[in-house]
Amino acid sequence: MNPISVTTLNTQIKSLLETTFMQVLVSGEISNLTNHSSGHIYFSIKDENSTISCVMFKGNTKYLKFQLENGQKVQVTGNITVYVPRGNYQLLCTKIEPDGIGSLALAFEQLKTKLQAKGYFEQSIKKSFPKYPKKIAIVTSATGAAIEDMKKVATNRWNLVELILIPTLVQGEGSVEDIVKSIKFADRLNCDIMIVGRGGGSIEDLWSFNSELVADAIYEAKTPIISAVGHEIDYLISDFVADARAATPSNAMEMALPDKTEHLLYVDSFINEFENRLKNIFQTKENDLNSMKKLFMQNSIEAKFNFIDAQIKLLKDGFNRTFYQKIDLFQSSINNLKQNYILNNPENKDKTGFVQISKENKIISLESLEVDDILELQSAKTIASCKIISLKKQK
Template structure:
């Protein structure tokens, strides 16, 4: 028996399962949808009795056009295999598409997003419903149960309203065109309201109410439209475009008639009662008003008004007399008080009082002035003496301080200093002149000595001492037995040279030359 490791057995089982099954297509509902951060999608494909793990990798997800949701019926194509690390049986999904009604649901979602982006579902485009519709258009199948319920409800709730039926197909290929034609006939001048109703059904049976041309026709209609398609659980896009949505056809009829006949009768009864109460109340108010007017008329009769005026005049005369007597008494009392106060403040009295007070004050002031004047004179004399003594001492100190400053000023007199500088400048000029003359004389003496030395060492003096200057035929000086000199000798070692002497030149032609190098002494 061959023994496998866990990895080997899972790997071999994966290959065998893939080879045996190949590519398969499976249909079912999506359960447990998980979107990983890596971009992979994991879910279970289930039916009523079983479920299958599915792995939808990122490389395949990016080509998927389906909006994956829970409970979505789909058909997937892929390869069966085993997830070796976990040992789980799974389907590797390569392609995914809606199955059955799910295709229609996906298409409905696409249309919904498109129209929503265009603003067809915005609340600002909704038209208000009339409070009391007199002429109502109903677009529906003439043989369905929905139209019977709508007619019964409208007849019961608002029998005065005129109901006009537009018979159309509500299912099939021609249904959308017939409904659009009926909507095009709606004119606001002829109809106050329109109902589009149909009974319940599957998504495929109700698909006509999701078609884009019909939705755009509902949006363009100028008459308010109530949608009553299907039951509460049914969902169609016409509900989003219509001005109002009702869960059922019957609910649409009720929504179209907010004011029913019974309600109108109740309102009429309440209005009749209110009018009766208003009439009775008005009569009572008018009676009370007449009573008040009669009372005011009796109160305003000429005899009563004259008698009342006389009584008022008598009372006013008595009040005036009392007021005058009281006022005169008060004024007399005030005059007495003012007279006493005036007597107290009479100018003569005030002057006499001031004279009595000023007499002693004058004597004291004169005495104080005399004493004060004497003391001030004495103080002035003392201050004058102190001032004279202080000024004399200060002047003396200032003179003593000025004497050294005067000497310093004389020592630093600009004229004197200028004269000294001029004298110093003349002395420096003389010194410079003497130094220049001395330098020139020294240079001349040095030049004379150098000239003498040069003359003594010149070639003329050397020639006079018995020396001569030897040159070759070209005039070049012959300095020693060099190779150049030897090169000028002929085969007999004879050389033509010139001798410069002190008193002239001598030419030695074809002279035989014997070269005897002289050793140089170390001295």
């Protein structure tokens, strides 16, 4: 047997291995991970008993949807190759998938965890939205259904707003860079609100909004941003970073704009309330005015003069009534005196054979006289003194 060189041996081994293991699918745990400045990725995969070196060249890393980490369990697709100068063999990787979870789901969770740690999701940094926006920038496709839905909602809901469309590539190659550029451009327009999003689609279609570059652009923007990507069930990284998440693009416009119908109803109710309050104020003031007028009339000079005049009239009537009552009383007394005078006038009483008997200036009866009494006999014109000589009383 003739000897061969080491190079020949390694070359033969390389040929044998590469033709025998043209494509293999190997599962194992990542270790010794190195992301080289050239863009190549070097690592090993191992199980409890063995280790194999692996390399993924830059041309294939662009298809890697998640970030490789030490300790991660993966499934590697590739072929065996031998590095002849050193006689080392390794697995040349063309595709790497997480073992047990999809690559997109893993990439989503990795980026979410990273951005959360950086504080991108903090509620304290979320910007508030103006109640009545005048200008809204929309970062989306110019040809998609999303922009038409948003225009329809804006027209029906609050047609005083100005919508500025920033035509943007929202899926496929170059979409991430275009979304970032559009967000930065829209942020310079001094709009009140920015809506970033697109209509529904597969997770691959929506994947551009799970990009860290897009997350950075949203986070750094000064304009309040609503993320409106896909349908209600779709959650993207942009939803967590933005100041608010909308279930759909139409919902984003509903969130951004007030409802003119509600405001018209409010204006109607306000008008009614204003009219009722004004009516109540006028009614109250009218009642107060009437009360003041009545009080003024009661306390006016004229009312006081009328009151005094009425009091004078009452006093006058009372005086006249009392005066005439006194006059009548005096008149009645005079009449009585006159009548008594007439009845007691001696001239009217003077009759032939009749005299008045008085003793010691007191009128007495004839029956009270005794013998030897001195008495006076008086008529209307004559007074006679006499003495009783005898008395004879009849039985």
